[in-house]
Amino acid sequence: MIGAVAAGTKTAAKIKRENADAEIVVITKDEHISYAGCGLPYFIGGVIEEEKELVVKTPQEFKQITDIDVYTKLEAMSIHSKEKYVLAMDILEGNVKKYSYDKLVLATGATPFIPQIEGADLQGVHTVRTVNDAINIRSLIDKGAVSKAVVVGGGFIGLEVAENLHGKNIEVSIVEFAHHILPSFDEEIALYAQNYMSDQGVNIYTCEKVISIKGEEGRVKKIITDQREIEADLVIMSVGVKPNTKLAEEIGIELGVTNAIKVNNFMETSIEGIYAVGDCAENVNLITGKPAWYPMGSTANKMGRIAGLSMTGDQKNGLKGVLGTTIVKLFKLNAGKTGLSEREAIKQGFEVETVIVPANDKAHYYPGYRQIITKLIADKNTHKILGAQVVGEGVVDKPIDVIATAITFGAKVEDLENLDLAYAPPFSMAMASTILASNALLNKLAGRMNGINSFELKKRLDELLVVDIRDEASYLIRTIPGAIHIPSEELICRADELKNNEEIVLICKVGKIAYLSYLKLKKLGFQNVRILEGGISSYPYELV
């Protein structure tokens, strides 16, 4: 086994459980094994206080429990697949050791991608991948050496680190090359999260490219983007990771289109007897059936178990694919995603219908309820669910997991709408958020409701007549630029005011009152009315 974080140790443990006589050696160049890589941001922020909390098992504990030898600080140098041995360098002693195998598992993981820019090697420029990375960053903070930090990259790790640094009273700026943070999410959901983080006091600069990092006496001082200079005494590079495939490539193991190691359902590579698991290996997207790469702890552990079973002779149930389900906590906001985003679905050639529906995570009369916004994406022709994103201060993991389950079993929107989900006021609304979203999407699919989503509305604000039908106070507080105000109760008697307009968009708080008013206007013969999906509470652009 080469590699000993999640997938490597999981594979080893599973083999041993299936075959107690198996002789297993795990080697890793790292000092730590079996650690919670996803927990590193929280260690930096002190939420997780102790280093030992991050490390699930030490090599000694792992040996004691599993009877498997793990050698740390031992770096695999080359694989000799014909003769079936691996040469590895002992980093401390400096000598080369030889390990023979019948079967070999590559669990070599992924490495943070570091842009080749001036100053990337300065002191104070860090990545967050290993336990030592996190220890180094935290000791800088504990020394009081950090008052301003820049996080390059607005993906999960970057955002989690940003939150944790902010919690340490450090002024944090995020620089993201894409149009918004959370690049894998659709724009309107990502911007909702982005506005939330900005409100918490994190500076966020999107559509910006980091040009260079400047330092003094070898230590980082500021970061230069194509738009500005930002002072920093700590820079976190989190622009993404790439699979570690060098060892595999050297012996001609086939890589997939994602540049990760190509494996079948049982984690077998193109060379017999060699397996690949975890972040170094490719996945299949369950919806498209096409190769995809999801370097996730959840997927890595599954791959490890399947490789272990497969190697010990059980090839009944392989890994058919994954959905790329993810979730992140940003301060008190939670954001989850499963399946394809609208953008990905269109790119994959699907004709999609989507909807955005705000709802609550519990009954609205139960103390402590919070709003959550569901975006549901389905195939317009087959009605199969393609993906979902849920964001809000409330519980989002439940709806995301429900939808992930539904997608896994090939559900249509009609199936989702009729799910019998657990209900009592402390847990859910009587009509759960997922069911409401399905209802709204079916209304759209059946042509009962004509909606416009926020990004389309924003693009076409100059061409459309936006009518805010909420009460006077709400309209005064904030509305969409250019919106006129006709309260819903006056809409019918003032309908003549709207007669000469080409296209009308009704807006309310969440979309419900607008839908009711839309039906009334339809009855009066208006053909040109639409409603703002998700209402003003899901509209992430400028309000006045």
Add this chain to the structure above:
Amino acid sequence: MADFNLNCKGLQCPGPIVQVFKTAKEAQSGDIINVKVTDRGFIKDIQAWCKKTGNELKELNETETEIQVKIQKK
């Protein structure tokens, strides 16, 4: 100067802000309006309302289940 106390607990958006809006119309300059609310959308609403109207948000206390604000009419 008068004190107005509004119990808007249990009212959903826009209920609480509509109440504040009405009360502020009746109130005189310098009057205090205390509001208790359970709807969390109110926090952003009241901040934006004060900004727009120039009334002062003197206090905002937030617990898991309740929000209390004190506003002074300008």
